[in-house]
Amino acid sequence: MADTAEEPLMGHSSTNEDHDDDINHEVDLGDVALMLEKNLRHPGFFVWLLTLSAGISGLLFGYDTGVISSTLVSINRSLGRPLTTLDKSLITSATALFALLVSPVSGVLADRLGRKKVVLVADVAFIIGAVVQAVTTSVAVMILGRAIVGVAVGAGSFVAPLYIAELSPAPFRGRLMTLNVLCITVGQVIAYIVGWAFVQWGGEATGWRWIVGLGAAPAGVQCLVMFFMPETPRWLVMVDRPGEARQVLNKVFGKGSEVQPMVDVVLRAIETEVREEAEASMDRRISSVKEQGDSWLAGSKDLWVELLRIGGNRRALTIACLLQGLQQLCGFNSLMYFSATIFTILGFSSPTLTSMSVALTNFVMTCVALILVDRVGRRRILLYSIPIMAVGLLLCAVGFLFISLPADLNEDNPSASDSAWAKIPLSERTAPLLVLVSIMLYVGAYALGLGNVPWMQSELFPLNVRSLGSGLSTSINWGANFIVGLTFLPMMELLTPAWTFVIYAGVCTVGWLCIWRIYPETKGLSLEEVGVLLADDWGVRESLKRAD
Numbered sequence: 001m002a003d004t005a006e007e008p009l010m011g012h013s014s015t016n017e018d019h020d021d022d023i024n025h026e027v028d029l030g031d032v033a034l035m036l037e038k039n040l041r042h043p044g045f046f047v048w049l050l051t052l053s054a055g056i057s058g059l060l061f062g063y064d065t066g067v068i069s070s071t072l073v074s075i076n077r078s079l080g081r082p083l084t085t086l087d088k089s090l091i092t093s094a095t096a097l098f099a100l101l102v103s104p105v106s107g108v109l110a111d112r113l114g115r116k117k118v119v120l121v122a123d124v125a126f127i128i129g130a131v132v133q134a135v136t137t138s139v140a141v142m143i144l145g146r147a148i149v150g151v152a153v154g155a156g157s158f159v160a161p162l163y164i165a166e167l168s169p170a171p172f173r174g175r176l177m178t179l180n181v182l183c184i185t186v187g188q189v190i191a192y193i194v195g196w197a198f199v200q201w202g203g204e205a206t207g208w209r210w211i212v213g214l215g216a217a218p219a220g221v222q223c224l225v226m227f228f229m230p231e232t233p234r235w236l237v238m239v240d241r242p243g244e245a246r247q248v249l250n251k252v253f254g255k256g257s258e259v260q261p262m263v264d265v266v267l268r269a270i271e272t273e274v275r276e277e278a279e280a281s282m283d284r285r286i287s288s289v290k291e292q293g294d295s296w297l298a299g300s301k302d303l304w305v306e307l308l309r310i311g312g313n314r315r316a317l318t319i320a321c322l323l324q325g326l327q328q329l330c331g332f333n334s335l336m337y338f339s340a341t342i343f344t345i346l347g348f349s350s351p352t353l354t355s356m357s358v359a360l361t362n363f364v365m366t367c368v369a370l371i372l373v374d375r376v377g378r379r380r381i382l383l384y385s386i387p388i389m390a391v392g393l394l395l396c397a398v399g400f401l402f403i404s405l406p407a408d409l410n411e412d413n414p415s416a417s418d419s420a421w422a423k424i425p426l427s428e429r430t431a432p433l434l435v436l437v438s439i440m441l442y443v444g445a446y447a448l449g450l451g452n453v454p455w456m457q458s459e460l461f462p463l464n465v466r467s468l469g470s471g472l473s474t475s476i477n478w479g480a481n482f483i484v485g486l487t488f489l490p491m492m493e494l495l496t497p498a499w500t501f502v503i504y505a506g507v508c509t510v511g512w513l514c515i516w517r518i519y520p521e522t523k524g525l526s527l528e529e530v531g532v533l534l535a536d537d538w539g540v541r542e543s544l545k546r547a548d
């Protein structure tokens, strides 16, 4: 392989048949990753810059989802009347609902327009949504503003990881994508701090307008920065612009003569993948165009067929949806949205401050994940951390068994810190402390694995269906997020908190079994190799052999 790699790529072109035949024989995709691992020690400055620019999408995602709890308690009557429970539910869930609707569409858009343009479109939506929320005087327009933010979060949450994945060299891909999740958790911590500060000192009725309006600032910055960032090499090859793809790869890997062979090999691997996929889909495309005409719709339908009919793609989609669904159905965001309510019920005197422990633990442990994920591997980190989550949830359930709850869980509003519950000294109540500690254990383990690994979804899909597949699994994430947000409080009331947490522990157990059975280890593999792994079966054994 070394010989092949060092041979300069002369006059390459995706339309040159002889050359393409050479590529077929020369490129051993297994060697691509090995070569990268051997040669690259650290991601270069340019790669960090790209990741951080795209990571602003994560920051906005975290900020806009984290900010809602404090906003709801600060709005009071400034939208013309006090908010009803229905108003609050609609304001909260509009974002997840629209994110859910938009993610698959943004997958198609990312193929048509490019990854970068979708980031820019999402930024415009973030800015419009923030301004609409900040200036509104009615509940209906507030819901509209949250819906527009949902469009932005839905598109951004799918395209930012895709952009990072397609630009990162394989050995650092996990780490760089975890950085995106780290930005989400930073956004959530900032949202909690800003919200808490405004609730504490804001006082006046306009404070919350600043909280939501602030979301426009990072979006504006990202718009400016991303304008100067390149498209991904994979998308450029896909739209037949290999020259530009090479320029981007040169920047990613550096320009020295020692890295040129690496750029050649990576470009060849991408070209091979694009060409093979184009050939494989040609027949299907021809028949689809014959049936439906050469329209946008025909192209998209064709992709759907490819995603669902081809075994490897279907397997990739199943794994991505499993991980994304599990990330939400394990109940984490019920803590993100309602931890202040839980800590009020438990009698903590400053529930908003206590609930910050959830956001902070999530952030700190995501930092740890950043260091571990490429070393330990995605599959392994999930198989180790999910049982700890289940133990945390069960301990939490045990804690709740020793706590007698008020009949109406809404009785204790997060702002009512002087309630009867809050006056009981904590020293006399070990059960609430047990709940707090087990929640931290659960959140810590979540942040290590399930909080970030599902966002590496795009590495599972081959290029032609990558954005559609990632878009779909992102909508599973938002759908499950929507369900958990909607059902958590009713479950606590109808089934008791103990059973609610036992059910989440059950979801974790089932999820663990599915992961053990079908999720191969993708650590250190190039995006092209992952496709080979899933082509005939789940590839678990094969991947474990490689990882050893």
Ligand SMILES: O[C@H]1[C@H](O)[C@@H](O)[C@H](O)[C@@H](O)[C@H]1O
Pocket: 065, 181, 184, 185, 188, 327, 333, 336, 362, 450, 451, 452, 455, 481
């Ligand atoms: O990966 C993120 C992260 O774990 C966030 O903390 C959580 O709120 C999101 O729902 C999730 O997608």
